[in-house]
Amino acid sequence: EVQLVQSGAEVKKAGESLKISCKGSGYRFTTYWIGWVRQMPGKGLEWMGIIYPGDSDTKYSPSFQGQVTISADKSVSTAYLQWSNLKASDTAMYYCARGMSGSTSCYTYWGQGTLVTVSS
Amino acid sequence: SYELTQPPSVSVSPGQTARITCSGDAFPKQYSYWYQQRPGQAPVVVIYKDSERPSGIPERFSGSSSGTTVTLTISGVQAEDEADYYCQSADNSGTYVVFGGGTKLTVL
Numbered sequence: 321e322v323q324l325v326q327s328g329a330e331v332k333k334a335g336e337s338l339k340i341s342c343k344g345s346g347y348r349f350t351t352y353w354i355g356w357v358r359q360m361p362g363k364g365l366e367w368m369g370i371i372y373p374g375d376s377d378t379k380y381s382p383s384f385q386g387q388v389t390i391s392a393d394k395s396v397s398t399a400y401l402q403w404s405n406l407k408a409s410d411t412a413m414y415y416c417a418r419g420m421s422g423s424t425s426c427y428t429y430w431g432q433g434t435l436v437t438v439s440s
Numbered sequence: 441s442y443e444l445t446q447p448p449s450v451s452v453s454p455g456q457t458a459r460i461t462c463s464g465d466a467f468p469k470q471y472s473y474w475y476q477q478r479p480g481q482a483p484v485v486v487i488y489k490d491s492e493r494p495s496g497i498p499e500r501f502s503g504s505s506s507g508t509t510v511t512l513t514i515s516g517v518q519a520e521d522e523a524d525y526y527c528q529s530a531d532n533s534g535t536y537v538v539f540g541g542g543t544k545l546t547v548l
Contacts, residue, residue, distance in 0.1 A: 355537065357483075364542040365475070365483065365526050379535060382441055415482055425530050425537050426473050428494065430482040 322346040324354075324416055324431035331437045332406050339402035340434045342416030349397035350374035353419035355427060356390060356401050360412040368414075370424055371399055379424070408440040442466065442531040444540035451546040458514040460543045462527030465508060472510040473528040474503060476521075477542075483526065487512060514545070522547040 327341040342354065355370040369380040373392040380390070392399045399416055414434045417427035444464040452458045462472065472490050475483035485494055487503035490510060500515045510529075514521055527540040 357539075364524075365477075365528075365539040367528075367537040367539055370537070381536060381538075417483075420488065424534075425471065425528060426485060426488045427475075427483070427528075428485055428488075430484075433482055 322418065322429045324418060324429055326414075326416060326431035326434045329435040329437070331439070334406055334408055334438055334440045336406050336438075337402070337404050338406055338436065339400050340414060340436065342399045342401075342431050344397045344399070344418065347418075350394050352421065353424045354392065354399045355417050355419065355424070356388075356399075357415045357417060357427075358384075358412045359415065359433075368401070370419070373397075373399065406436075406438045408438050410436060411438045412436060442536060442538050444527055444529060444538055446525075446527060446540040446543045448541070449544045449546065451548055452517050453548045454519060455516055458517050458521070458545055460512045460514075460525050460527075460545065461509055462511070462529075462540050463509045464527075464529055464538075464540075466529060466532045467508045467510055468505050469532060470530045470534065472503065472505065474501075474512045475526045475528065476523045477526065478523045486525075517545075517547055519547050521545060 356368040358366045416431040418429040420426040474487040477483040491503040
């Protein structure tokens with residue numbers, strides 16, 4: 321069974337750093353794209369970027385380029401999303417999702433989400 | 441940046457047909473995907489590659505494409521279909537993925 325299990329909720333202060341994780345299991349981790357999606361409170365889905373764990377090829381949305389870093393460690397089948405300088409506006413639910421075979425777009429499996437709360 | 445445009449809300453009575461549109465300049469070059477998101481839950485793909493339905497998704501969900509507009513159709517709407525629906529695609533280069541703003545489906 322394919323599963324994406326994300327790390328738990330975080331409460332941070334503005335200016336702090338943070339790294340959240342997404343561990344894949346039940347499939348060959350290195351051969352499927354993993355994307356990150358933001359959902360601010362009461363708002364829609366926003367695509368942040370994707371990574372191909374096999375070679376760490378990474379693509380960022382222009383809206384998030386330079387604001388976050390996406391990485392992966394294939395030895396532990398885990399993708400990461402990190403911030404070096406959190407802002408209150410980063411408060412949101414963050415989802416990781418696995419692409420369909422060969423696809424960067426179609427996300428057939430999703431993590432349960434990680435709620436990040438940043439206080440000013 | 442590339443955008444997909446959806447109506448903010450659609451309302452239908454149980455048993456009727458709901459149609460949710462999504463327009464974008466990269467259609468039909470790029471495929472469209474549709475996700476259903478119920479409150480407090482992660483999204484679930486209900487249509488992929490414009491009109492394909494994943495296993496486990498009821499037959500009342502269908503997708504179609506015409507020019508620069510794609511449509512999610514839910515026939516015989518049920519109360520359980522009340523949710524937010526998002527279209528997704530990519531820009532012309534296929535590099536950047538984008539979601540539409542979402543449509544709240546209300547079952548009256």
